[in-house]
Amino acid sequence: MSEPVLTLEGIAKSFGANQILANVGFSIRPGEVIGLLGPNGCGKSTLLNLISGVFPADAGRVIFCREDITGLGMDRIARRGLVRTFQLPSMPRRMTVAELLYAASARKAGFRSLFRRETDEKAEIDGLLDDLALSHVRHLPAASLSGGQKKLLSIALVLRASPRMICLDEPTAGVHPNLRHHMIGLLQRIRASGITLLIIEHDMHFIRELCTRCVVMDRGAVIADCLPSQLTSNEQVVEAYLGNARQKRAMA
Amino acid sequence: MFQFLVDVLMRACDLMLVAIGMSAVYSLMKFPNIALVQYAATGGVLAIVLQKTGMPVVIAIAFAVLLTGLLAVILNEFLFNRMLKIGSSTAMIGSLAVSMIFSAGFLVTVGPSPSRFAMPLSRPVRILDARITEPQLLSFAIVAAAIGMFALLYFRTDLGRCMRATSTNEVLADATGINTARMKTIIVLISGVMAALGGVAIALKGEVDIQMGMDLLLPVFASAILGGLGNPFGAIAGALLISFAETAVTAVNFGPLLGQVVAFLPVAYASAISFLLLVAALLWRPRGLFVSEVKRV
Amino acid sequence: MSDFIVHVTIMSGLYALLALSLNLQAGFGGLMNFGQIGLFACGLYGAAIAFQFDLSAISGFAFAIVAAALLGWAFASVGRNLQADYWGIVTLALAEVIRIIATNEDWLTGGAQGIGGIRPFYFDLDSQTRQIAILFTVLALVLAAALLCRHLIGGRYGLSIKIMREEPQLAASLGYNTITLKRQLMAVSSVLAAISGFLFAHYISFAGPEQIDSSETFLIWAMIVVGGLGNNIGAIVGAFLLQFAFAFIPFVKDWIGLPTEYVAAGRLFLTGGGLIIFILWRQSGIVPERVGGGRYV
Numbered sequence: 001m002s003e004p005v006l007t008l009e010g011i012a013k014s015f016g017a018n019q020i021l022a023n024v025g026f027s028i029r030p031g032e033v034i035g036l037l038g039p040n041g042c043g044k045s046t047l048l049n050l051i052s053g054v055f056p057a058d059a060g061r062v063i064f065c066r067e068d069i070t071g072l073g074m075d076r077i078a079r080r081g082l083v084r085t086f087q088l089p090s091m092p093r094r095m096t097v098a099e100l101l102y103a104a105s106a107r108k109a110g111f112r113s114l115f116r117r118e119t120d121e122k123a124e125i126d127g128l129l130d131d132l133a134l135s136h137v138r139h140l141p142a143a144s145l146s147g148g149q150k151k152l153l154s155i156a157l158v159l160r161a162s163p164r165m166i167c168l169d170e171p172t173a174g175v176h177p178n179l180r181h182h183m184i185g186l187l188q189r190i191r192a193s194g195i196t197l198l199i200i201e202h203d204m205h206f207i208r209e210l211c212t213r214c215v216v217m218d219r220g221a222v223i224a225d226c227l228p229s230q231l232t233s234n235e236q237v238v239e240a241y242l243g244n245a246r247q248k249r250a251m252a
Numbered sequence: 253m254f255q256f257l258v259d260v261l262m263r264a265c266d267l268m269l270v271a272i273g274m275s276a277v278y279s280l281m282k283f284p285n286i287a288l289v290q291y292a293a294t295g296g297v298l299a300i301v302l303q304k305t306g307m308p309v310v311i312a313i314a315f316a317v318l319l320t321g322l323l324a325v326i327l328n329e330f331l332f333n334r335m336l337k338i339g340s341s342t343a344m345i346g347s348l349a350v351s352m353i354f355s356a357g358f359l360v361t362v363g364p365s366p367s368r369f370a371m372p373l374s375r376p377v378r379i380l381d382a383r384i385t386e387p388q389l390l391s392f393a394i395v396a397a398a399i400g401m402f403a404l405l406y407f408r409t410d411l412g413r414c415m416r417a418t419s420t421n422e423v424l425a426d427a428t429g430i431n432t433a434r435m436k437t438i439i440v441l442i443s444g445v446m447a448a449l450g451g452v453a454i455a456l457k458g459e460v461d462i463q464m465g466m467d468l469l470l471p472v473f474a475s476a477i478l479g480g481l482g483n484p485f486g487a488i489a490g491a492l493l494i495s496f497a498e499t500a501v502t503a504v505n506f507g508p509l510l511g512q513v514v515a516f517l518p519v520a521y522a523s524a525i526s527f528l529l530l531v532a533a534l535l536w537r538p539r540g541l542f543v544s545e546v547k548r549v
Numbered sequence: 550m551s552d553f554i555v556h557v558t559i560m561s562g563l564y565a566l567l568a569l570s571l572n573l574q575a576g577f578g579g580l581m582n583f584g585q586i587g588l589f590a591c592g593l594y595g596a597a598i599a600f601q602f603d604l605s606a607i608s609g610f611a612f613a614i615v616a617a618a619l620l621g622w623a624f625a626s627v628g629r630n631l632q633a634d635y636w637g638i639v640t641l642a643l644a645e646v647i648r649i650i651a652t653n654e655d656w657l658t659g660g661a662q663g664i665g666g667i668r669p670f671y672f673d674l675d676s677q678t679r680q681i682a683i684l685f686t687v688l689a690l691v692l693a694a695a696l697l698c699r700h701l702i703g704g705r706y707g708l709s710i711k712i713m714r715e716e717p718q719l720a721a722s723l724g725y726n727t728i729t730l731k732r733q734l735m736a737v738s739s740v741l742a743a744i745s746g747f748l749f750a751h752y753i754s755f756a757g758p759e760q761i762d763s764s765e766t767f768l769i770w771a772m773i774v775v776g777g778l779g780n781n782i783g784a785i786v787g788a789f790l791l792q793f794a795f796a797f798i799p800f801v802k803d804w805i806g807l808p809t810e811y812v813a814a815g816r817l818f819l820t821g822g823g824l825i826i827f828i829l830w831r832q833s834g835i836v837p838e839r840v841g842g843g844r845y846v
Contacts, residue, residue, distance in 0.1 A: 052722070078724035086722070092715030094779070095708070096841035103708035106724035111733050113705040139841050161723050284634055335828055341581055344634045345774065346828050348767055352821030359814035466763075470642055524649045527642040534631060534639050 003066065005030045005165055005196045006051070006082070011060035013046055020046045022220045024060070028165075033187075033197040035207040035228065038217035039240055044200045045087065047217070048167050051198075052084040053077040065164065079106065081164035087173065089154040091142035097153060098138040101125050104160035128156050131189075133182055148175035152183060155190075165196040172203050184209060204231075216240065255382040256503060262388055262457070264488075264495035265395040269450030270468060271475035271487035272402065273443035279482030280419050280439050283340035286347040287327065288447050289472060290354035293465035295320045295448025296455030297358060300367045309369065317448040324444025325437055351465065358462040366459035391453040398449050399488065402442070406484070415439055419482055471498075471523065474530035480540020489541065497529055498522040555680050557796040558789075559752065562687035565788035566745035568772045569694050569781060573738040575770075576779035576838065577702050579714030580731060581633045583766055584624065584640030587647045588739040590761040591617035592746025597664040597756035598657060606668070606751070613743045621739025625731040645763060652758040663757025670751050683752060690748070691785065694741055698781045701737065703843060710734060771820045775827050777834025786835055794819055 004027040011024040021043045028034055036044050050057050053074035061070045064082050078084075092100060102125060103109055129135040132152045137145060145153060151171055158166055171187075172180050187210055191197060201207055207214065208228050216224040216231070218240040224231075231237055270292045278284055295316050302312035327350060335346040374386040406412040417425040418435040426432045454460065475494050479486025502522045507515040533540075567589060574580040592613040599609025624640055631639065651658045658664065670686070671679045701707060712720045713727045720727055750756045768791070776787020798815040827834060 073726075074718075074721040075724055075726045078722055083724075084722060086718075090716055090719065092712060092719075094715060094838065094840050095711050096845075099708055099841060099845045100712065102705065102845045103712045104723050106709070109705035109709040111706060114701065118705060139846065141840060157719075157723060284638060331825070331829075338828070338832060341633050341637075342828055342832075344581070344637065345770060346825060348770070349821040349824035349828070352767065352817045352824075356814040356817035356821065359810045359817070363810055364813075470638075470645060473638055518653045520649050520653050524646050527646050527649075530642050531627070531639050534635055535627065538631070538635065 002030055004028055004063075005032075005065060006198070007061075007063040008047075008051070009061045009063070011047065011050060011062070012058045013043075013050060013055075014058055020220055021050070021057075024217070024220070024222055026215055026222060026225060028196060028198065030196055031191070031194055033191055033199065033210050033212045035211035035214040036198060036200045036217070037202070037207070037214055037231075037237075038223075041219075042217040042240075043220045044217055045169060048084060048169055048198075048200060052082065052167055075106075078161060078163075081162070082167070083158040083161050083163040083165070084167040085151070085154040085158060085169055085171065087169040089150040091145065091150050091153065093141050093143040095142055096139050097134060097142050097145070098125065098129070100142045100153070101128060101156060101160060104157040106161060128159070131182075131186060132156055133179075146176075148179040151175055152179060152186070155183070155186060159190065163195060165198070166190065167198040167200075169200050170202070171199065172201065172206055180206070254380040256499065258379075258382040258384060259503075260492070260495050260499045261392070263499055264491045265392055266450070266454050266457075267468070267471055267475050267491040267494060268395055268488055269398055269446045269453065270472045271479070271491045272399070272484040273446035273450070274472050275476040275479060275481055275484045275487040276419065276439055276446075277443040278476060280422075280436060281328075281332065281336065281343070283336060283343040284347070284473065285332065286344065286469060287350040287354065288324075288347075288443065289468045290351045290465040291320050291324055291444050291447040292451030292454070292468060293358065293460065293462070294323065294354065294451065296451035296460040296464065297362055297367060298448075299452050300369055300455060300460065301362065303370055309371075313449075313452050317445050317452065320448035321441045321445035324447075325441050328437075328440045354465065355462055362462070364462060366461040367455075368459040369456060371456070385457075387456045387458075391456045394449060394453050394456070398446065402446065403485070405442075411438070467523075470530055471526045474526050474533060477530065477538070478533050478541055480542055483540060483542065486540055486542050493541075494526045494529060497525050501525045552680065553796070555684050557793055559680075559684050559687050560796075561789040561792040562684075562691045563745050563749050563752070564769065564772065564792055565691045565785045566694055566748075567742055567769050568776065568784035568788040569691075569698050570738040570741040570745070571769050572773045572778065572781065572784040573698055573701065573734060573741075576773055576777075576784070577707070577710050577714065578731065578734045579633065580625075580735065581637035582624065582640050582735075583637045583763070583770075584642075584644030585742060585769055586761045586763065586765040587640070587644030588617050588621055588742035589746040589749075589765070590644075590647050590651065591620060591739070592743030592748075593750045593756045593760060594651060594658055594664075594746075595743065596747045596750035597659070597667055600667045600750075601657075601659065601664050610747055613747050614740050617739040617743030618736045621735035621737075622732050624739075625735035626728070629728055641763060641766070644761070644766065648758050648761050648763075651761065659757070661758060663755060663759075665755045667750050667754045667756065669754050670748075687748065687752075690744070694744075695781050695785065697741075702781070708845065768820055771824045773834075775823045775834055777836035777838065779838030780834070780836045783834050783836035783838075790835075791820070791823070 006028040009025045011021055013021040024047060038044050049055060051062055053072050053076070056071045061068060063069070064080060067080065069077050069080065102121065108119065129138050134149060134153060137149065142153065155168070155171065171183060175183065184206065187197065199211065211228050214226055214228050214231055215222055216237050223236045223240060224234050226234060270289060274288050277288065298319060299313045299316035302315055303309050331346060331350060332343055335343040371387060376383040376385045406415065414430045414435055415438065417430055418432050419439065422432050454464065471494055475490035476487050478493055479488065479490030502517050502519055505514055505516060507513050567585065571582060571585050574582045595613025595616060596606065596609045599606060599612065624643070627639055652661050654660065669679065671682045674682060702710065709725060709730060713725060713730045717727050772787035772791050773784050775790065776785070777783025795816050799812050802811045802815065
């Protein structure tokens, strides 16, 4: 049994009087593709923000590759190989797509790069742009891309940081079906290269195609941890989603 | 001792009205409008100039203050709103540029030498152990009256309620049917008027020179930020605190500490103290001493 | 006349160094530094104090560089999460504190009188040749500084700076420590500003607090906005343009027959007016920032 890549223990987080997460804990093994599911408001995004260092947890630990990263800032966690994308990616207005991809490798672009000769990464960048069908927009300011293109671009950007694990926040939300196909292909290739993935998603088709395991949350706690195929037969999961639908019908 | 308190109060009065204007408008427009302190200078200078043309001093002040308020609205409409669309940093630089043009205007109209009101000479009054001059009392009265009227407006009228709503959350206020564009204009007008009145209050006590505006900038910022942007009455407390620090720092005799009979900090360090307080406020208490409703820092 | 032109060119070159420095911070890095003149002061007073205390010019230079780097580093470290315009106010306040200290600590800085008689560069040459020598030295340094800035910004590091400016959260999520980047940028550009100050002291042979007033910072801002934010050539163009314009204002004033106040007013009007015009109608300045192109296509 290989060492888990990411372990969460007893994670708790409140915002004022609202307890968003209470005693969340699970492990992710290398190479897995975890689908993090749950109805709106269950705490998925908050958990992702906690793991990636946007803000610290009130309690609990986050252990990444045997290192306790609890409370570290986003940049330090990213440098250790745990990166993430954002649900609504905000892209620079005064940088082109190509420039942004070149900039995405923080290790290669620090102060020391001023004194070193630059490595030629054109082939790699060209390859990425082709893979994502973004070659034709490489000279445009990154902010002028469509929402779906930005989401693809953000996955490409985190890839450039040579990560060991990528957390994706609703990668297909608002993405045109044509681009969705590109994204699934890209993520499958990423999975094949050995990178572990944690994906917040609602699209069941997407989950069934990609995920090796599903962790379902409701109201700040993990209610199920199973295979994608077992989701529909899990009573708690069904109630967490459909329970809301029943309430909606009752109010209509 | 009482003299010390009087000094603190007088200095605070210099800052209060402008700081209230700054606090109200900063939270609304979401950028620091450097030109506001020049409105104060304009109010003072204009009132003096109008009095020189023969107007009775009260009428001169009223006209000066209203004209400055109108000027504030015009500048906002034609310049600052457009700059704000580009960005708040751009608007800040733009307000700096406008402030420079004000300075240029002062230089060519009233010239570099200071101006003063034509006031009859009077002997200072003695209250307890402090000497207070009539202009100082008049100045204080103006400041107190202005604050009182503003408080009445802000807290007791429908208009004030709408103003508070617009300052706190513009989008929500708009959604409840408040004409936020008109509210904004009114708030800009009032802040211009308050700043101008503040300038008049300073002018009454002594002389006004063209540097007056820029000299007020950092202490007024400090007062407004300490009081919490968006909380105009917090600015009063902020002004008192800044004034206290400034007066205390130059009034304390550090002699005994240094083994001398007398050792005072030079007067210029008074402003240095308020600047350092401003830095401290921005670093540790950017939301003000009493947490205001404005979240953005 | 040619002496005058040489002088204005030298001054333009010295301001160009300041403009290049501020452009690194504000144009490329998005850092709204309103305390730029405080960094210049490290160089100016480094030279002056070394002269005052009979130390070698080299030690003055070393002190200036170290002080500027530390001060710039401190500026960047202050208020890690402070919004751009608030940070601008902090830097303005800190630079003003430096000026107040310079004005009051007579024993160190000569107080309000400043320190005069600083030995100029190339003092063993006659005054005609000296001017030419200084001219070529300054122009060579401007060229070197421009090349340095280009190297800094044209490569990968420049991309890191840009992404820090545009999308700090994205930058952090890719592993960038934005505070470290800001500190590095401020330290390097501060040294550049201090070099300008050091040269200035040894050219004018005088260092005084009126040279480090906040209005100087505002002037440098006007230079980079008019010249083109985020473009090194633009910064140089802006510096030369405004300096030459300023230099000819007294001639225009005499030709029209206006009183002396109009010189200072003219400068203020030009600076403020130029800023407003460029903000509203040509935001990218005379030489716009280049987006894309270069090595990274």
